[in-house]
Amino acid sequence: MSLYEAIVSKKEKISVVGLGYVGMPLAIAFSKKVDVVGFDISESKVKQYLNGTDVTKEVGDQAIQETTALLTWEEKHLRDCKFHVVAVPTPINKDKTPDLRPVIGASRTVGRNLTEGSIVVFESTVFPGVTEDICVPILEEESGLKCGVDFKVGYSPERINPGDKVHRLETIVKVVSGMDEESLDTIAKIYEMVIEAGVHRAESIKVAEAAKVIENSQRDINIAFMNELSIIFNKMGIDTNAVLEASGTKWNFLKFSPGLVGGHCIGVDPYYLTYKAEELGYHSQIILSGRKINDDMGKYVAEQTVKILIKADKQIKGSKVAIFGVTFKENCPDVRNTKVVDVINELQEYGIETKVLDPVADKEDLWREYKINPSSIEDIQDMDAIIFAVPHEEFKELKIEDIKKLYQNHKHLLIDVKGMFDKKEAESNGFIYWRL
Structure with missing residues (x-):
């Protein structure tokens, strides 16, 4: 009996190591078909799941409550599994080099509990070579x-878009790879159980690793171009959104928009690729240039806010600015590597008092990572300026009239980073309005 047949007949189990926004949807999906062990080193996170709360907000509380997957922080349960999926984060260090500690730690955990005949598949974003050159020796x-x-390995990059209810795990084509034809076939068949869109069989593990790391690098570069255009058009007194709306009428114009590019994918993955390129003696030009632009956008937004405060005859030191939204993207609780924090830190450098409102953000992570306690809407009073940094759905319910009540005088400064509000409506209501 093949490993695939043993899993389908529930004689063997699948483990998912790392129950974050990637691992949990995967564990839930697999558990509808086969026996699954979901493992995470965070006991507190697993306990929240066991209490029926989806901390990722990716699958919903009901799916967590109804799943048949065994959710645990005890690694001994991994020994009961023959097919392991590693879905842990791969962040960067302060010097922008890859931080492989989570994937190395996960490899050690799986290795300690690995049995003969197993397959280990890595989903974490890495530069080409990590699976075979770093993870395999540890296993x-x-x-x-x-x-x-005695065991085999593969790689299948995650493609989940956090907060996206349309492009979900099941509806995105899955790239799969294996160290040989036999492992590739098994890995492909197992993922095909849950991936409605089907799988793409990459010719090697390194090809699959490279495919993932360039997907977000490409998006990063395109957004960097939009951000650079925004800076240029701002100097010209031209509204960038109006320009993009006009250009977007052409059939082959790529519809990207300017913004704060953070998070654990687009804001991180390019550095994995350029790190490997540097090791091989090539210094990236386009990729690092785009990253530099995007890394500096938080400071740019803060500087524009200060300039607008000055034009409105506001005293900078002691000014009160409210920031609506602090997560790295809309409708997602994740605050890792959010560039909104760059805006906050820069404003505070000027002596500006900031208040942060975000009903979506993970409050524990927000405090642990940045020592920020979010305010409630009742705390947002007598503001000198308001920045809408993240367009959460909850914020879209706010009316211009409601926002007006939050200022301390008749000068209503509105910094609408992503263009959530109608510019003409805001200006006709007396707002001093700016957006990227």
Whole structure:
């Protein structure tokens, strides 16, 4: 009996290591078909799941409550599994180099509990070579088993878009790869159980690793171009959104928009690729240039806010500015690597008092990462300026008249980073309005 057949007949189990915004939807999806163990080193996170709360907000509380997956922080349960999926984050260090500690730690955990005949598939975003050159030796060392003889490996990059209810795990084509034809076939068949859109069989693990890392690098570069255009058009006194609306009427114009590019994918993945390129003696030009522009946009938004405060004859030191939204993207609780924090830090450098409102953000992570306690809407009073940094659905329900009540005088300064509000309506209501 093949491993695929053993899993389908529930004689063997699948493990998902790392129950974040990638791992949890995967564990839920697989558990509808086969037996699953969902493992995470965070006992507190797992306990929240066991209490029926979806901390990722990706699958919903009901799906968590109804799943048959065994959710645990005890690694001993991994020994009951033969097909392991590693879905842990791969962040960057302060010097912008890859931080592989989570994937190395996960490899050690899986290795300690690896049994003969298993397959380990990595989903974490990495530069080409990490799976075979870094993870495999760790698996061998910890397990005492030999890769290619006692166990096999593969790579299948995650493509989940956090907060996106249209492009979900099941509806996005899954790239899969294996170390040989046999492992590739098994990995493909197992993912095909839950991926309605089907799978693409990459010719090698390194090809699959490279495919993932360039997807977000491409998007990063395109957004950087929009951000640079925004800076240029702002100097010209031209509204960028109006320009993009006009250009977008051409059939082959790529519809990107300016914004704060953070998070654990677009704001991180390009550095994995350029790190490997540097190792090989090539210094990236386009990729790093785009990253530099996007990394500086938080400071740029803060500087524009200060300029607008000055034009409105506001005293900068002691001014009160409210920031609506602090997560790295809309309708997502994740605050990792959010560039909104750059806006906040820069404003505080000027002596500006900031208040942050975000009903979506994970409050524990927000405090742990940035020492920020979000305010309630009742705390937002007598503001000198308001910045809408993240267009959460909750914010879209606010009317211009409601926002007017939050200022301390008749000068209503509105910094609408993503163009959530209608510019003409805002200006006709007396707002001093600016957007990227």
